[in-house]
Amino acid sequence: MRLSSLQYAVRDAFRSLKRNKVMSMASMATVAISLLILGCAWLLVLNTQYLATTMESELEINAYLQLDVPRDKALAMKKQLESLTGVAQVTFVPKEEGLKLLEERFGKDTDLLKALGGNNPLPDMYRLKTKEAPQVPLVAEEVAKIQEIEKVRYGQGMVEKLLALTNWLRSVGVVVIIAVGLAAVFLIATTIRLTVFARRREIGIMKLVGATNWYIRWPFFLEGMFIGLTGALIAVGTLHFFYSELVKNIALTINFLPIMTDKAMLYEVYQYLFIIGTALGAMGSAISLHRFLKV
Amino acid sequence: MIQLFNVSKTYEGEVKVEALRDINLHIKRGEFVFLVGPSGAGKSTLTRLMIREELPSKGQILVDNRSLLRMKEREVPYFRRKIGFIFQDFRLLMERTVYENVAFAMEAIEAPSSVVRERVPAVLELVGLKDKLTAYPHQLSGGQQQRVCIARAIVNNPLLIIADEPTGNLDPDTSWEIMNLLLAINKRGTTIVTATHDKEMVDRIKRRVIALQNGRIVRDEERGGYQA
Known part of the structure; x- marks a missing residue:
């Protein structure tokens, strides 16, 4: 792909985002919410595991x-x-x-x-x-x-119970995350579908003058990915703020409760949230393009 | 440039429609050809087959010495780049300026932006719209809109232009201007195929006329008129 084509794609993606402002923001919010739930569940599991290991080492x-x-x-x-x-x-x-x-x-x-x-x-x-x-x-x-x-x-049973809790949290988390993730993908797909409809004349002319399928698809993918990325940004920002506050407060009040503060581990979680957000966006786009853009 | 061998097109459905029957046709490079005939005679089907929007039910089509039947799906975009299109309803993007409408066709084939910036104004000057670059289509007359459409069709230097009723929505004087523009483009070597109902125009210009009726070619004359 040429650099100028990428430039055109980025321009068109943002043009669409602006045109479907409300839908775009709703999609971003859904992605943010689903990633926020995912992030919370993830941190909870990490902390339970951390608690289990701390207790285990004292057992x-x-x-x-x-x-x-x-x-x-x-x-x-x-x-x-x-x-x-x-x-x-x-x-x-x-x-x-x-x-x-x-x-x-x-x-x-x-x-x-x-x-x-x-x-x-x-x-x-x-x-x-x-x-x-x-x-x-x-x-x-x-x-x-x-x-x-x-x-x-x-400590008969304590460790077993804690490990069972971790496993249970993990499975519930997975179910919730899949459900909310699907909702996010669906909403992004709807947004992209609106864009596709809004631009169907353009797409028709593009095809006639000889645009390749990928040239036509790119702006839509970028749009979806941008929605996902923005959603992730909101989620990570919110999560980071509240988790830092939580860590601060726990240190002050109930300092015997072990809480995970490993920076590297936190950043890994954030990094995955970004990747997942972008992937959700790309997935939503792909579904819409596959169903509504016969190119 | 365009060769059709025993081409038939049948639309299957509740009612079987035989749109084209056993068409044999040869259009040479640089020709200017009118396709005439009553509505439903098969003019549009013929043009759709030439640009590979559809495939024939039977027969073989060669455009620029390439078989459209054997062409792979991913090669179609590159094939289309050799063809310019002009429509009765212009098909311009209403929310974009004249400049953007023409630039759009170059961007779609991934032309570098430096080339786009240079070529678009030049082509718009050629069709007589150099002072309308920033106007929107709804601010233009029908004839001017059709000029934008022509600019868009020729901006990528096509070998062939397919025009479907290019003057269908225009008054006689404007139609004549548009037709002169097409003739000028034809003089530069571009093959032009025009489907039309404009009897006066066809009679006046005296170019090759291919008449269709009920999906068959009923007349093919050099320097012909609208009617035999």
Whole structure:
């Protein structure tokens, strides 16, 4: 394609946009809304995943020993526990330390040992970390089989629930996005169809004087892509503004809630929104051109 | 320039219409040809076949030594660039100026803008509209609009001009001006095929006349008149 032809196509595309101002803006708004929903869902999924990983990394197994296991035997078990597959770290927590931790939780001034009549009722304990979160239940099961272990505890179900939530969010998101995306494509297709009708005389003459099909199609594609791109711009702008505000507010008020602030990841989301917006526009144009422009 | 061999065109439908029957025709380069005949005789069908807007049901058509039947769909635009069109209803773009209407035809075949800027005013001067460049079609008379249409037809230097009733909507004096313009273009070597009902014009100009009736050629005369 010649440079001047591109110039003509751009000029004609903008001429059409101006002529169908209301429709063009409605299409841009639809694209913006669908991309905004997509962006929100995406950020939500990213954040849930982030939350899951944060929680997972803090997840550990507490294995309580039988009360009558002698200390030397208890210490010797460390090797056995470390040899289990998937175990990353094993820490021994003797009952004295367990009591201290308990006292800390109740308050500095309490003397639990005294209250209990000088008798520590706590068992010795091993604290295990796994290499990966999904291994937690498996490792816990293995540990429970050991004779000297009385009881095994970990955040049963928490990880599973969180991961399930992520998956659920993702599938709901996909459905919503497809629905809204289709609406956007449909509206763009309608806009382009109006343009095609408005320009059908022009197109007829173009064909007669020997314009190639692609020369005729280009302005319509550009128009659709421009609508998509503008919609994406609005969506990304809005999303960025509100997400930044959200991050700021969460940092101020509920700072223990982990929130994704990775710039690179955010920009990747924005970048995809731009690509998807433009693609939606091109798709809408293609549908209209295919159906209404027999070239 | 144009050769038709045993060309027939039948429109299938509820009622079968035989628009053209067994046409054999040879139009040489540089000729000026009138197509005459009553409405429905097949004049328009014939011109539509020549520019490959339609394909014949039977027979072979060669334009500029190329078979229109064997031409691929994507080659059609390039073929059309060799042909200029003039219509009874002008088919100008009403929301564009005279200049833009003519430039449009050059842009459509992807001419560089520098060439467009140079050639469009020159062609409009040739048809006598050099002071109407920025006017809109509705500000012009019928004859002037037809001149714009002619400028658009010749701006890409076609080998052949097909005119469908070019003077159909014009008064006699204006018709005569338009016809003179076409004759002048013909003198520069462009083949011109004109479908017309304008009896006086045909009789006066005395060029080749091909008369159609019921889809057949009933007369083909050099220097003919509207009627035999």
